[in-house]
Amino acid sequence: GDSVTQMEGPVTLSEEAFLTINCTYTATGYPSLFWYVQYPGEGLQLLLKATKADDKGSNKGFEATYRKETTSFHLEKGSVQVSDSAVYFCALRTGIEGAQKLVFGQGTRLTINP
Amino acid sequence: EPEVTQTPSHQVTQMGQEVILRCVPISNHLYFYWYRQILGQKVEFLVSFYNNEISEKSEIFDDQFSVERPDGSNFTLKIRSTKLEDSAMYFCASSVRRDNSPLHFGNGTRLTVT
Numbered sequence: 639g640d641s642v643t644q645m646e647g648p649v650t651l652s653e654e655a656f657l658t659i660n661c662t663y664t665a666t667g668y669p670s671l672f673w674y675v676q677y678p679g680e681g682l683q684l685l686l687k688a689t690k691a692d693d694k695g696s697n698k699g700f701e702a703t704y705r706k707e708t709t710s711f712h713l714e715k716g717s718v719q720v721s722d723s724a725v726y727f728c729a730l731r732t733g734i735e736g737a738q739k740l741v742f743g744q745g746t747r748l749t750i751n752p
Numbered sequence: 753e754p755e756v757t758q759t760p761s762h763q764v765t766q767m768g769q770e771v772i773l774r775c776v777p778i779s780n781h782l783y784f785y786w787y788r789q790i791l792g793q794k795v796e797f798l799v800s801f802y803n804n805e806i807s808e809k810s811e812i813f814d815d816q817f818s819v820e821r822p823d824g825s826n827f828t829l830k831i832r833s834t835k836l837e838d839s840a841m842y843f844c845a846s847s848v849r850r851d852n853s854p855l856h857f858g859n860g861t862r863l864t865v866t
Contacts, residue, residue: 672854679859680859681843681857681858681859681860682795682843682845684854684855687854727795729795739785739797739800739808739810740787740795740855741797742787742796744793745794745795
């Protein structure tokens with residue numbers, strides 16, 4: 639079945655460091671790919687998405703490129719801030735009619751120290 | 753910005769008791785979902801709901817679970833006879849359409865079964 643594998647956490651970085659959180663997927667069909675973020679005490683928020691191969695999603699300085707050849711959707715940010723501390727979830731949704739459900743990775747907890 | 757709201761934020765119940773988790777989706781959204789996250793594990797799809805009926809459900813969503821939209825605003829998840837393994841964070845989500853429109857998640861209800 640469809641699955642998402644994320645980099646094991648927790649990840650701790652200093653402010654202004656470069657961030658990469660790896661995400662790879664297995665899916666039938668042509669999935670859409672997402673990154674969701676969960677700040678402390680809050681729900682899951684959509685951070686960015688890409689719906690087809692080679693698309694780049696971006697938001698709040700974060701980027702991820704849909705790589706079909708490597709089945710990956712790695713999250714990157716050039717210079718992280720303390721406010722980026724959160725749990726990040728990679729997810730996919732297949733394009734099959736009716737398969738609206740999201741399949742999530744296990745989440746990666748990110749802590750940014752000042 | 754409109755939000756999905758969930759109540760209560762934390763519920764403690766005894767094994768075998770019935771519990772109802774409540775959600776108010778965003779008002780113009782038509783598709784509703786429940787997901788759960790057992791501590792330390794992935795966020796898992798439970799059920800999707802559209803036009804007053806279940807459109808898809810996972811293997812987790814057995815006869816002990818039910819969903820209802822009792823009025824024009826609430827969307828509830830009922831667990832008839834809770835088990836210890838039902839302890840988890842339960843997330844409600846809604847979307848405008850079934851296609852690539854994003855899911856908006858609530859902050860979750862933490863259910864603890866003792």
